[in-house]
Amino acid sequence: MMKELQMIKTELHIGLEAPVRLLHVTDSHICLANEADAAYDPELPAHAKQRGDSFGGEEQVESYFEQALDYARRENIPMLHTGDLYDFLSEANFAYMERALSSVDSIYAAGNHDFCHFVGRAIEDYQYKWENLRRVQPHVKENLYFDSRIIGGVNIVTLDDGYYLFSKGQEEMLRAEAAKGYPILLCMHVPLYTPKLAAAILEHNPCAYVTGAPREIYTKYPNDRRLQQNPDRATLEMIEYIKSEPMIKAIVAGHVHLNFEEPLDNGVPQICTQGGYKGYARELILT
Numbered sequence: 001m002m003k004e005l006q007m008i009k010t011e012l013h014i015g016l017e018a019p020v021r022l023l024h025v026t027d028s029h030i031c032l033a034n035e036a037d038a039a040y041d042p043e044l045p046a047h048a049k050q051r052g053d054s055f056g057g058e059e060q061v062e063s064y065f066e067q068a069l070d071y072a073r074r075e076n077i078p079m080l081h082t083g084d085l086y087d088f089l090s091e092a093n094f095a096y097m098e099r100a101l102s103s104v105d106s107i108y109a110a111g112n113h114d115f116c117h118f119v120g121r122a123i124e125d126y127q128y129k130w131e132n133l134r135r136v137q138p139h140v141k142e143n144l145y146f147d148s149r150i151i152g153g154v155n156i157v158t159l160d161d162g163y164y165l166f167s168k169g170q171e172e173m174l175r176a177e178a179a180k181g182y183p184i185l186l187c188m189h190v191p192l193y194t195p196k197l198a199a200a201i202l203e204h205n206p207c208a209y210v211t212g213a214p215r216e217i218y219t220k221y222p223n224d225r226r227l228q229q230n231p232d233r234a235t236l237e238m239i240e241y242i243k244s245e246p247m248i249k250a251i252v253a254g255h256v257h258l259n260f261e262e263p264l265d266n267g268v269p270q271i272c273t274q275g276g277y278k279g280y281a282r283e284l285i286l287t
Helices: 035-040 044-054 058-075 091-102 126-139 168-178 195-202 223-229 233-244
Strands: 006-012 020-025 079-081 106-108 146-151 154-159 184-187 248-253 260-263 269-272 280-286
Touching (some): 020 058, 058 280, 146 168
Parallel strands (some): 079 106, 154 184, 184 248
Antiparallel strands (some): 146 154
16 A cells, blocks of 8 residues: 655745745655666666665655645646656656656756766766766756746746755856845755754764765765765855855755755755655745
């Protein structure tokens, strides 16, 4: 018997004239492979089975996501998905994502798995991402690097930080969005560092899996994770800008597979939603 999706409801006061509702879903981790994928990489079908089992079974994972889609359609609200809808690149996963996102009013921000051909096989650096981006981008209507959409007076800005880095170009584009004068809901896959969030993750992991961890935190990571999650200058400058920009009213993220809310040190709320594969979604009510 399939389990029911757990719905969290969170209200955010950002100064709107009328409420705007969004359904936040993240980290669904759909794991599919078909005959075309097997021809491309004979190991992909077995990989799909192994990965699907690790998330509780593909049938249940898909059931949770289909329930979220049904909720968005029934309530007539946009689905905001902050990445890792699928677990690895495959034609079967692309087809599923296209069908699913076209069935609702959707907004998508890229996750790290959105660029992953085979989990655990390669070093996932920027070169690896840009090589795989050419396969991914045609299947998503949003620009995965940076995009925006105004709904009901709120500017929903999506950007990619799936590899724990921001670019100077993203900062420039975010400044241009802020200049439009609408309150911004900033949506990304990896949350920004906050002390309690990092501490909660480090209780069970060797690293915090957040963007912008301070030196005293990331220098204690294992070497591969330290190199992966060490913020560069552009990333630190972007974070400082985010914290200084009054038009940014809230941040929504995923990646850490936790339901967690903690404001940044400037008081702006950051909301993480547990992975969709675990059976969670969050209705955001913006007022």
